Amino acid sequence: MGPIEEIRVVRLGMLVKDISAELAGFISRRFHCRMLPTDTLPLPAEGWDPGREQHQAEALLDCLAASGPAPGCFLLGVTERDLWLPGMNYVFGAAQPHGRVAVISLARLREEFYGRPADPLLFLLRAVKEGVHELGHNLGLGHCGNLRCIMFFSNALTDTDRKGPGFCDWCRDVLDGGQRVALTEGPFGD
Ligand SMILES: [Zn+2]
Ligand SMILES: [Zn+2]
Structure with a gap:
């Protein structure tokens, strides 16, 4: 059993095509953890910026955290909403460092977007x-x-495409050893 025991993929709002089950399958295999049935939460009104047509990622992390994940269970939110965080025009995802909630946006991951x-x-x-x-x-x-x-x-999608789907030896060692590196407070963007 890895550092994650259980993971639940949560749709935040409707997805154009529901890939949550496939996503959960791949990710649970990566972390050798149990995959719980996927779930859906409505998108919160908080954090939506109609001017920029983007959602503040922190609001979605708060929404996931407020849903009360069971102890030991990690929640990965998936949304079509384009996300941003202060200091960044957009982010592909965000996570609470040392927390149990994370979110990814599908908005910029499709080839059609480009x-x-x-x-x-x-x-x-x-x-x-x-x-x-x-989740890392x-x-x-x-x-x-x-x-x-x-x-x-990942500053741009080319970074995402270049990198592999797994952790390097150094990161793997940190995960296996359970060591904790100092992270900044607040959500991590990208
Ligand atoms: Zn690494
Ligand atoms: Zn990151």
Whole structure:
């Protein structure tokens, strides 16, 4: 059993195509943990900015945390909403460091967003990578300098596509050893 015992993927609002079960399958295998049935929560009104057509990621993390996850259970929210955090125009996801809630946005993960033909498999792979990355923050990992490591910061989708779906040896050691690196307070973006 890894550092995560159970994970539940939670749809925040409607998804264009519901990939939550596939996502949960891939991610639970990555962390060797139990996968709980997926769930849905309505998008909160808090944090929605109609001017920028984006949702403040922290509001979605709060919404997940307020849903009262069972002890030991991690919640990964999935939303179509484009997300942002102070200091960043957009983020692919966000997580509470050392917390048990994280969220990813599907808005910028589709090829169609960039005017290219749809690639459903690539889209799913990107969502898996973003989910694993955010859960890495939950487990106490910061950003990693290894371009191929899942904990490398994704400033753009090219970063996400370049990196692999797993942790580098260094990050893996931190996870296995249960060591905790100092992280900034507040949510981690990307
Ligand atoms: Zn790493
Ligand atoms: Zn990150």
